[in-house]
Amino acid sequence: MGTNLRMAMRALTQNKLQAVLTLLGMSVGVAMVVIVSGLGRGAQMRIESQIEAAGPTRITIKPGNLTPPGMSSKGQDTSFGGEAEGAVSIDPYSGKSDATLNEAVQRARARMETKTPTKFRNPATPLGAAEIAMLTSEIDDVTAVAGSVEGNASVDSDAGLRMRVVRVHGFAPAWPEMDGWKALEGEIPDAASIAAGTPEIVIGRSVSEKLWPGEGSPIGKHIPVGGTDLTVVGVIDAPEKTNAIIPTVYAPLDLAQTLLERDSFDQITVRTASVAVTSKAAEEITKKLRELHQLPDDTFDDFRVESQSISALPSMGTNPGLVRAVHSNTAELERANWEEMAKSLRQAGRTFTLLLAGAAAVSLAVGGVGVMNIMLVSVAARTREIGLRMALGARTNDVMIQFLVEAITLATLGGLIGLALGWVGLLVTEYGFHWATAVSPWMLLLAFALAAATGIVFGIAPARRAARLDPVVALKSE
Amino acid sequence: MPVISLKDIKKIYTLGDNEVHALRGISLDIEAGEFVSIVGPSGSGKSTMMHILGCLDRPTSGQYCLDDKDVSSLSGDELADIRNKRIGFVFQGFNLLPRTTAAENVEIPLLYSRPVMGATERHERAMKALEVVGLGDRAEHGSNQLSGGQQQRVAIARALVNTPSLILADEPTGNLDTKTSIDVMHVLQDLRERLGITIVLITHEPEIAAYGTRIITVRDGAILSDEANVPHEGLAEPVAAQMLG
Numbered sequence: 028m029g030t031n032l033r034m035a036m037r038a039l040t041q042n043k044l045q046a047v048l049t050l051l052g053m054s055v056g057v058a059m060v061v062i063v064s065g066l067g068r069g070a071q072m073r074i075e076s077q078i079e080a081a082g083p084t085r086i087t088i089k090p091g092n093l094t095p096p097g098m099s100s101k102g103q104d105t106s107f108g109g110e111a112e113g114a115v116s117i118d119p120y121s122g123k124s125d126a127t128l129n130e131a132v133q134r135a136r137a138r139m140e141t142k143t144p145t146k147f148r149n150p151a152t153p154l155g156a157a158e159i160a161m162l163t164s165e166i167d168d169v170t171a172v173a174g175s176v177e178g179n180a181s182v183d184s185d186a187g188l189r190m191r192v193v194r195v196h197g198f199a200p201a202w203p204e205m206d207g208w209k210a211l212e213g214e215i216p217d218a219a220s221i222a223a224g225t226p227e228i229v230i231g232r233s234v235s236e237k238l239w240p241g242e243g244s245p246i247g248k249h250i251p252v253g254g255t256d257l258t259v260v261g262v263i264d265a266p267e268k269t270n271a272i273i274p275t276v277y278a279p280l281d282l283a284q285t286l287l288e289r290d291s292f293d294q295i296t297v298r299t300a301s302v303a304v305t306s307k308a309a310e311e312i313t314k315k316l317r318e319l320h321q322l323p324d325d326t327f328d329d330f331r332v333e334s335q336s337i338s339a340l341p342s343m344g345t346n347p348g349l350v351r352a353v354h355s356n357t358a359e360l361e362r363a364n365w366e367e368m369a370k371s372l373r374q375a376g377r378t379f380t381l382l383l384a385g386a387a388a389v390s391l392a393v394g395g396v397g398v399m400n401i402m403l404v405s406v407a408a409r410t411r412e413i414g415l416r417m418a419l420g421a422r423t424n425d426v427m428i429q430f431l432v433e434a435i436t437l438a439t440l441g442g443l444i445g446l447a448l449g450w451v452g453l454l455v456t457e458y459g460f461h462w463a464t465a466v467s468p469w470m471l472l473l474a475f476a477l478a479a480a481t482g483i484v485f486g487i488a489p490a491r492r493a494a495r496l497d498p499v500v501a502l503k504s505e
Numbered sequence: 506m507p508v509i510s511l512k513d514i515k516k517i518y519t520l521g522d523n524e525v526h527a528l529r530g531i532s533l534d535i536e537a538g539e540f541v542s543i544v545g546p547s548g549s550g551k552s553t554m555m556h557i558l559g560c561l562d563r564p565t566s567g568q569y570c571l572d573d574k575d576v577s578s579l580s581g582d583e584l585a586d587i588r589n590k591r592i593g594f595v596f597q598g599f600n601l602l603p604r605t606t607a608a609e610n611v612e613i614p615l616l617y618s619r620p621v622m623g624a625t626e627r628h629e630r631a632m633k634a635l636e637v638v639g640l641g642d643r644a645e646h647g648s649n650q651l652s653g654g655q656q657q658r659v660a661i662a663r664a665l666v667n668t669p670s671l672i673l674a675d676e677p678t679g680n681l682d683t684k685t686s687i688d689v690m691h692v693l694q695d696l697r698e699r700l701g702i703t704i705v706l707i708t709h710e711p712e713i714a715a716y717g718t719r720i721i722t723v724r725d726g727a728i729l730s731d732e733a734n735v736p737h738e739g740l741a742e743p744v745a746a747q748m749l750g
Contacts, residue, residue, distance in 0.1 A: 030616060030624070041604060415600045418561060419663070420589020420617040422582045498561045502596070 035433040038405065046437065049394075049401045053441025053478065054448055056387075056394030060474045061449025061466075063387040066456065067380030068470065069463035074376040078369045084302055085205070086309050088158070088295045088316070089331045091151030149329040152320045153291035161319055162297055166311050168304040173199035174292035176283050179273060183251040190238060193250060194275040197283025203263075205298055213246040213261035221279040228282075229261040234274040250276065252286055302365075305334055391477060394441060395485035402434050402489035413493050414501025427494035434486020435479055442478025446471055506573060507534035508670055508703045509558065514567035516553050516726075527553040529726040530567070537670070540697050540704045540736065542717030547709065550726035552675070555707045559592055559673045560584045572670055589617050593664025597676035599656040601648035608644040611635055611663045618667060634662040637700075638692055654685035661692055665702075672696070674706045678713050690716045694736065 039046045154174065162172045176197040182188055200218045202208075208215060216227045228250070230238075235245040242248075250257040257276065284290060297312070299305045309332050316330055406413070413426055421429075456462045516528040527550045535541055545551045556562040557569060560576055561584075569577045576587055588594075593614075601610045611631035615622050622630075635641050638658040648656060657677060664672050674693065678686035694716055696702050706717055714720050716736050722729040 037604065411600065412602060415596075415602075416613065416617070417585065418559070418588060418594050419614040420585050420667075422585045422617065424582075425585075425617055499556050502561070502600075 031429055031432040032436065034429060035436040038409075038433055039437060042401070042405065042408075045401050045404065049397045049437055050441045050444060052397035053394040053438055053481070054443075054445035056391035056481070057442045057445025057474050057478045058448035058452055059387040059390040059445075060477055061446060061471065062452040062456070063380075063383040064470045064474070065449070065453040065464040065466050066462060067376075067383055068465040068467065069457075070379055071373075071376045072465050073463040074372045078302065078365075078372060084299050084305055085334070086297045086299065086305065086312065087333050088154065088162075088297065088312065089293070089333070090154050090291070090329070092148070092328050092331055147326045149320075149322055149326050152329050154293075154295050154330070155291045157319065158292075158295060158316065161315055162295060162312065165315055166297070166308055168300040168308050169297050170300050171201045171205050171298040172295065173202040173205055173297075174280060174295045175199065175202065176280065176287060176289055176291070177293050178283075178287040178289065180252045180286050183254065185251075188238060188250065190274055192273050193252065194273045195252070195283045195286050196275050196277045197280040197287070198277055199280050202296070205296065208263045211262045211264055212244060213259070215261050215263060216279055221281070226255050226257050226278075226282055227260040228257045228276045228278045229263050230259055230274070230276050232262055232264070234276065235259075235262055237274050255286065257282075302369075309334060391481055395438070395481040398434055398438050398441075398482060399485040399489060401437065402430060402486055403492070405433070406430060406489050406493040409493075410496060410501045410504040413496050414498050414504065417496070417498035418502060423494045426496075427490045430490035430493045431483065431486050434490065435482035438478050438482025438486070439475070442475050445478065446474060449474065506537075507570075508537050508539075508572060509533075509535040509705075510568075510570040510573075512568040512570075514554075514557060514564045514569060516550075516557065516562070517565045527726055528557070528564070531723075531726075531728060532567075533721065533728065533731065535703060535705065537703050538697065538701045539719055540694065540706070540717045541719045541721060542706045542708060542714035542734070543721045543723060544708055544711065544714045545723035545729075549723045551707050551709075551723045553726075554723065555673060555675050555705075558671075558705060559594060560587045585617070586619065589614055590667060591670045593661075593667070593669040593672040595657070595660050595664050595672060595674040595677045597679035599653075599660045599680070601656055601659060603649055605648055606645050607635060607640060607648060607651065607659045607662075608632065610648055610659055611666050613663060614667045630666055631662070634666040635659070637665060637696070638662045652685075653681050654688050657681060657685075657689050658692060661689070661696070665696070665700075669702070671703045671705060674704065676708055677706070678708070678710070686713065 159172055159174055162169060176195075178195055179192050180195045182191050182193055184191070200221060203215045210229075211232060213229070215229055220227060230245060238250070239245055239248060245259045245262060248259045250259070257278065259276075263277070278286065297308070299308045313328065313332050316332075317328065320329055322329060416426060416429075450466070453464045453466060457464045511531050511533050514528055514531045515526070518525040518527055529550075531554065543551050543554060553562070557564050560571070560579075563579075563584075564577055567577065568575060571587065571591060574587075576584065579587065601607075602613070608628060608631045611634050612627045615627040615630060632641065632644055635644050638661050640655060640658050640662065643651060643655060643659075648659065651659065657680075661672075661677075664674075672693070677693070678689055681689060690713060693704055693706070697704055697718075704717075706714070708714050715734065717734055718736055719732070720734045721731045
């Protein structure tokens with residue numbers, strides 16, 4: 028093998044210009060493969076992250092289940108309700124027969140006629156430490172759990188502040204990261220400073236303006252509530268509530284619960300590992316919570332489990348009341364929308380990659396044809412050498428392998444250069460054109476293997492031609 | 506036991522509708538240690554004979570035994586092995602690979618011998634063969650740095666390297682001047698005398714054929730004459746002197 032390789036290298040150096048041109052062709056082909064797969068992978072990863080970002084990974088759990096009647100959703104009341112969603116209004120007295128009626132109307136009628144077993148409502152069970160413990164330890168694919176509490180607290184009258192009431196929002200240590208808080212000024216209390224027990228709070232930018240107009244940085248300022256001096260240690264870019272007449276201050280959970288004299292949570296937020304597991308996790312949470320609250324089968328849930336997109340709706344500027352009214356339909360719509368979007372984005376990504384891969388395959392094939400060309404020329408030019416080797420005892424396979432090794436050497440050398448070129452190309456597209464790229468070692472290995480395979484595929488015909496020469500004829504050739 | 510035994514060897518080429526009878530039934534035995542010169546004008550069939558003797562081609566009919574082994578119906582790869590082990594070729598055009606040292610050229614047959622031979626052993630055997638032809642000091646010279654006579658001696662070393670039973674020399678002096686021709690013929694004679702190697706020489710020059718111990722004349726694909734010969738060393742010199750003079 029080593030001898031074959033040395034023979035191949037020598038043969039190639041005898042035809043330097045041709046070999047270099049072939050190497051060029053081959054390396055462009057391989058570089059194309061590397062660039063294309065890098066771009067394709069980059070694009071796909073970007074698409075995946077977009078899908079991830081758009082899809083719900085957040086589940087909120089709220090106590091109580093007082094959704095208005097007439098909404099059809101899992102675990103909620105379906106015993107009331109008039110015409111179904113999607114129904115086309117048809118005048119029952121217009122003389123049209125049943126057959127022409129909208130299918131949805133018929134379904135709705137059927138539903139009205141069937142007796143749904145009566146279910147009973149349960150009083151809300153407060154969400155507390157038991158629920159947090161269950162969510163943390165018993166639900167798969169949960170990466171973070173954060174309880175929160177919210178309520179109004181009176182500001183001590185001697186404080187000299189313009190506001191007499193503040194809305195205290197208690198946040199769990201995991202929350203700032205989950206909600207993507209950024210400290211604009213000062214800092215957000217971390218687990219260590221929370222444990223220290225100093226009453227530290229953070230506020231939003233506009234709240235700072237409201238409480239201390241024109242006074243600049245609020246850091247270090249105090250808000251006395253129930254005899255506790257709350258110290259502002261940070262300003263965050265938290266989304267401001269649209270109807271926030273009362274300024275909101277964010278306090279660590281324990282502090283907030285003390286201030287509000289509560290030991291339960293208004294809401295527990297859970298983050299799942301990925302979009303794919305969110306709905307499964309939500310179902311599991313519902314099941315486990317029912318067990319925990321010991322709810323009989325013929326009763327409704329005494330809590331609400333909602334995915335991120337739904338709870339995000341109000342802050343998107345829609346009237347919360349309206350949102351609640353279309354709640355159940357929206358949930359399905361959101362999910363379907365998201366799935367559709369994910370599907371079409373993935374499809375687009377795949378098409379893009381396939382298109383590029385096609386171009387890469389063509390340029391690799393062109394490189395391969397180059398290899399074939401130089402090998403055919405080489406076989407023709409060295410017919411006498413082949414005849415000599417045969418006369419000296421080379422078998423058909425020996426000749427075949429010699430030329431095949433030569434072709435593969437050429438192709439893989441081109442492949443190595445191509446890997447380097449492709450890598451540089453990817454760097455240029457990434458830093459020069461800001462395209463997303465991704466390189467994996469497997470991909471490089473694959474590109475290299477493709478180069479070697481090209482050498483074999485396009486080298487086999489010339490090698491066979493060499494091996495099949497008649498030694499008598501070959502020896503006579505000039 | 507003869508090294509070569511041909512029995513009624515015929516070779517017929519078909520060119521379109523014409524059949525060309527290159528060999529019309531050749532029978533002959535060559536004993537070990539003979540130096541046989543085969544002479545004949547071009548077209549006499551001596552080249553075809555040399556291809557068959559060299560196992561490069563198969564006869565249309567007849568039997569060819571080399572070292573008592575019938576090789577007339579072996580497959581291509583089996584013939585390749587026979588060529589590798591038993592036959593050393595010396596060609597008119599030397600056929601050395603360019604940009605390759607003398608030693609590497611001599612090593613080529615060893616590359617194809619089975620079982621596979623290690624690089625060190627190959628090199629040692631190549632060096633020994635080069636010493637036999639008196640080129641031990643030129644082993645690392647590139648083949649194109651050598652004179653014609655030296656190149657042909659490298660080719661002879663290459664023919665020797667696998668210790669064949671037979672060296673087939675096809676017009677070995679065709680590309681050489683008279684003085685170098687004599688030189689090369691002396692090397693071949695020397696091989697026969699010192700190592701007892703059987704040599705079959707094909708030539709159209711009577712002066713060169715005269716170095717053999719037996720001269721076979723071929724004409725129109727058949728043996729015209731087959732005579733023992735007293736090889737002359739002295740005679741060649743005056744001939745050369747005449748030609749040079």
